[in-house]
Amino acid sequence: MNNFFLQAGSLLGAIGVMVGAFGAHALKPMLVASGRFETFETAVRYQFYHALALVLVGILAKEFTAKTLNYSGYCFLVGTLIFSGSLYLICFTGITTFGAIAPIGGTLLVVAWLLLFWTVLKR
Template sequence: MNQRNTLLAASVLGALAVTIGAFGAHALKPSLVAAGKFEVYELATRYQFYHTLALLAIGILQQFIPGKKLEYASLFMLIGTVFFSGSLYLLCFVTLGGIGIITPIGGVFLILGWLFLLLGIAAKK
């Protein structure tokens, strides 16, 4: 993703993380605790925040380090966050089989995002 789209994605993910986190901590907490899913919800929110900040950093770095590696890093971070945190949110409320497989796929995309960030920074001369 280019710099503009990376920063836009970080902005949207950040706003959603605050909204979803607050909603879970207040309105949904009793039902999440009763279902034993509060920790899963918190993990999803935490990872969404971490990777929102990573996307923001990548967007800023794209100003100084042009190239495809940081574009891939931002794309993989976005996909990874949606898959990883999104699947955990779904696991809190839906009992469909097969959703759990999406979480590690999201994790792989997050790892790829971090590796492409590393490669992009390392390529800077």
């Protein structure tokens, strides 16, 4: 197992719960008023999906020793931080220019899934 990816996924999941709950309760009026509630939900949802993916990569590291699995984990982590992070920044600052950064994170997430696929395929 890869403890780094297990820890990173667990931490992203915990933060996702906290940020999601805070947004659904304390921040909802502000997010609805600014028209950013759906953006916020997308950021939280993708953070959760990829927190679970990181945990999966951490567990799979016990069976797969390929470097591509590690690359997949790093792409999941950085992609999540960039994608969800840029959406959070849009929600909290109102600066829509951060939306230009989201596709970089999204691309890294796609690459992560493809690297995971490649790792399993080449076993």
